[in-house]
Amino acid sequence: MQKHGTEVTAKWYRFSDYTILEDAWSPKAPPEMADHYRFIRPSPNARLEVYRPTVVPAGDVLPGDKASDPIVAVNLEALQELDLEDENAILAWCRKFGLLGILPHTTISIRLAPRWLKGPGVDPPGHLLFPTQMQYFRTNTGWKAIEVSKLVGKEECRIEVDEEYPYDDWYDRIVEPGDTSLRSGAVVTPLFSDHYEEMELERAIGRYFPSIPPETRAAAKYPMPGSTDFWYQYGESVAQFRHAVRGFKNAVEQLKNIGSLSDAPADALRSLSQGHAQFQSLLSASPDIFVEPDGSFSPQWGFSSLLAMFALSIWQYLIGGKSIRHCKQARCRKIFVNKQHNQDYCSKKCRRTDEKARQRRQIAEARRLYHQGIPIEEIAELLETGLQQISKWVERTVEGQWRIR
Numbered sequence: 001m002q003k004h005g006t007e008v009t010a011k012w013y014r015f016s017d018y019t020i021l022e023d024a025w026s027p028k029a030p031p032e033m034a035d036h037y038r039f040i041r042p043s044p045n046a047r048l049e050v051y052r053p054t055v056v057p058a059g060d061v062l063p064g065d066k067a068s069d070p071i072v073a074v075n076l077e078a079l080q081e082l083d084l085e086d087e088n089a090i091l092a093w094c095r096k097f098g099l100l101g102i103l104p105h106t107t108i109s110i111r112l113a114p115r116w117l118k119g120p121g122v123d124p125p126g127h128l129l130f131p132t133q134m135q136y137f138r139t140n141t142g143w144k145a146i147e148v149s150k151l152v153g154k155e156e157c158r159i160e161v162d163e164e165y166p167y168d169d170w171y172d173r174i175v176e177p178g179d180t181s182l183r184s185g186a187v188v189t190p191l192f193s194d195h196y197e198e199m200e201l202e203r204a205i206g207r208y209f210p211s212i213p214p215e216t217r218a219a220a221k222y223p224m225p226g227s228t229d230f231w232y233q234y235g236e237s238v239a240q241f242r243h244a245v246r247g248f249k250n251a252v253e254q255l256k257n258i259g260s261l262s263d264a265p266a267d268a269l270r271s272l273s274q275g276h277a278q279f280q281s282l283l284s285a286s287p288d289i290f291v292e293p294d295g296s297f298s299p300q301w302g303f304s305s306l307l308a309m310f311a312l313s314i315w316q317y318l319i320g321g322k323s324i325r326h327c328k329q330a331r332c333r334k335i336f337v338n339k340q341h342n343q344d345y346c347s348k349k350c351r352r353t354d355e356k357a358r359q360r361r362q363i364a365e366a367r368r369l370y371h372q373g374i375p376i377e378e379i380a381e382l383l384e385t386g387l388q389q390i391s392k393w394v395e396r397t398v399e400g401q402w403r404i405r
């Protein structure tokens with residue numbers, strides 16, 4: 001494969017098929033809240049695949065390795081082309097890219113509810129059970145799980161298994177808060193923010209697991225983010241998905257080029273600074289390394305989420321000297337990355353639309369002037385248009401109709 005300086009490959013997960021399922025446990029939600037309880041989930045029997053998205057700026061088309069291994073390019077255009085109002089389009093998009101990874105992106109650490117377990121270093125069949133907690137931490141190259149036992153401390157209890165406390169009754173049972181100093185919870189940073197907060201598990205994590213009954217979400221055995229089990233149970237609600245994509249595009253939009261900062265109006269500066277902070281919260285790429293089958297190393301990157309990959313593609317544009325702009329076409333106004341200097345439109349289509357509109361205005365003006373009896377030579381001069389063109393515009397058929405409409 002041809003190597004490009006800007007190419008970054010990473011690893012992400014997707015299912016062969018997705019569907020939208022109601023959260024069966026939620027009370028009937030009011031219609032305007034319904035999309036918070038409708039989750040994008042793998043279809044029954046869908047296959048989990050690990051794929052290697054390529055984070056490339058828009059327009060830089062990369063040749064594929066082979067026809068059976070198509071490049072999945074992560075860039076602004078892939079988000080722009082997604083119609084968020086069309087749920088079938090969202091599902092098709094997820095089949096290509098997978099879910100956005102909102103939980104792995106916004107969560108820093110997770111501490112599950114402590115359970116009565118044997119604890120580290122105690123040889124089975126140990127007759128003692130200790131409060132033991134599974135903790136997950138996000139690292140630069142992925143998630144790590146650590147099991148922590150509290151053996152000492154004045155709040156710590158232990159259970160000696162005997163006839164009164166049968167092993168089968170107590171093993172893996174949740175420890176009451178009064179019997180341990182270990183606390184469950186998660187440290188999260190909401191999307192597009194730079195705040196960190198400690199949150200209860202059901203609120204931080206539980207809402208991404210629609211198949212877990214709400215009353216057990218505080219103490220559920222959540223799988224480690226990024227694990228196979230995780231992907232089978234994880235879901236993003238339609239509302240979360242839309243919020244994340246819209247927020248991403250909004251953050252990028254605020255990074256649009258405003259020229260020299262010293263000449264920029266205060267509101268433009270405010271918007272840029274806000275976009276900058278939001279964008280930074282999305283950047284989380286770490287260099288990683290991939291060992292090729294022949295023993296050589298190739299560069300790979302670790303990301304906390306698919307959102308972070310999209311952010312890196314924008315980062316590449318910006319450091320490459322390109323800028324974010326609004327399409328000049330009034331009905332489009334889409335954000336795009338300018339590939340050429342002085343590019344005002346997102347597409348040829350938008351440029352043609354405006355050219356046609358400009359021409360229609362000119363024709364109308366030429367006819368108005370002509371109607372006032374102004375000679376066509378003068379009209380041509382006023383409108384800075386060729387004489388031949390003007391005479392075509394003002395020419396009428398024998399029935400008195402305009403020839404050109």
Ligand SMILES: [Zn+2]
Nearest residue numbers: 327332346350
């Ligand atoms: Zn446009």
